[in-house]
Amino acid sequence: KGLPHFAKGEVIKGFGRGSKELGIPTANYDVDVVNKLPDEVEPGIYFGFANIDNGCVHKMVMSVGWNPFYNNTKKSMETYVMHKFDSDFYGKTLKVVMLGYLRPEKNFASVDELIKAINGDVANAEIKLEADELTSFVGLRLFQNST
Numbered sequence: 001k002g003l004p005h006f007a008k009g010e011v012i013k014g015f016g017r018g019s020k021e022l023g024i025p026t027a028n029y030d031v032d033v034v035n036k037l038p039d040e041v042e043p044g045i046y047f048g049f050a051n052i053d054n055g056c057v058h059k060m061v062m063s064v065g066w067n068p069f070y071n072n073t074k075k076s077m078e079t080y081v082m083h084k085f086d087s088d089f090y091g092k093t094l095k096v097v098m099l100g101y102l103r104p105e106k107n108f109a110s111v112d113e114l115i116k117a118i119n120g121d122v123a124n125a126e127i128k129l130e131a132d133e134l135t136s137f138v139g140l141r142l143f144q145n146s147t
């Protein structure tokens with residue numbers, strides 16, 4: 001419900017756990033972008049496409065909610081862009097289109113299990129985003145325009 005959802009905003013610093021603890025760097029949006037998320041887009045893990053500063057469009061997975069494993073107090077949208085980048089994207093513009101829902105956010109007994117779950121999400125997203133009706137989103141004008 002509420003999909004596809006388009007979002008655009010500057011990447012801000014999260015808690016920095018993504019890259020250090022998990023080895024999975026996530027790009028965080030500020031509250032203004034999070035607040036634009038319609039209520040029918042429930043917390044959970046989503047897949048779609050993303051780009052940075054109008055660059056190449058890559059697959060992405062996004063966690064929406066409160067990260068029960070870390071018990072965050074602020075709702076967040078954390079995007080893992082499925083591509084190897086040389087540097088971080090703080091201050092850059094992240095555009096995303098959320099296309100599908102994978103699972104609810106869960107709590108885990110260990111960081112290892114969280115990492116396993118995220119790797120599973122990436123594998124699922126990889127397959128689902130190959131669907132013909134979704135690949136057309138790669139060419140979206142949103143990703144090219146500098147507006």
Ligand code: FMN
Nearest residue numbers: 014015016017018061063067068069080105106121
């Ligand atoms: N956090 C949870 O507590 N439970 C989850 O089920 C969960 N699933 C995630 C799935 C994906 C695909 C991603 C990218 C993140 C997920 N997270 C989940 C959030 C991570 O805990 C979070 O990205 C990490 O704490 C890094 O946060 P930071 O950027 O604020 O440091």
